[in-house]
Amino acid sequence: MAEFLSATIKCVLIMCFIVFSICITAGVGAGVGAKGRVGFHSWKDSGAFGYHSGRYLNNLNAADGIVYACDALGVAAFSYQGIEMVAIAIGEAHDYPRRTIPWAINKIFYRTLVIVILNIFLLGLVVPYDTLSLGRDPPYVVAVQLTGVPVLPSMVNAVLLCVTLWVANSILYSGSRVLVGIASRKNSPK
Secondary structure (H helix, E strand, O other), rough: OHHHHHHHHHHHHHHHHHHHHHHHHOOOOOOOHHOOOOOHHHHOOOOOOOOOOEEEEHHHHOOOHHHHHHHHHHHHHHHHOHHHHHHHHHHOOOOHHHHHHHHHHHHHHHHHHHHHHHHHHHHHHHHOOHHHHHOOOHHHHHHOOOOOOHHHHHHHHHHHHHHHHHHHHHHHHHHHHHOOOOOOOOOOOO
16 A cells, blocks of 8 residues: 555656646746746756856867766666566566566556656756756755745655655565565575
């Protein structure tokens, strides 16, 4: 029941953020104020694609661009931690594994495509790259802070703290299932 509740709250938060980001980008909301519609303002005017480490990218050579791209890929790969949970759950599939395993793998691909890529895109629209609070606050909290609604950042922080606890619960589950698998094959330390 706890996993169902945690997954539901995470999905509701993600869907709310998608709707929230679209509204802010379109110009709806308290924090838009004099700026009007945000649109692609963060991409065009702030220099997110043209400025890095005090130099403009058009003055960099190809090797610098590759280094920065690999650096970004390393940070983005962190988002995919925990995808091995599907493999652990598949190891215990007893009912129709030929049908359920491909179904689960396909669902992960499409959900990752929609949820992760869309959220990254919308965060890039809403939060300028040079926002000072990005160094200390999660990007979702920064996006909510930019609206100017005082209670929303605390609510998002509370949900993110709960998500962290639920991740610990998933790690505990996966660790125990791996130990059960090792012990059932008699490969555990004696």
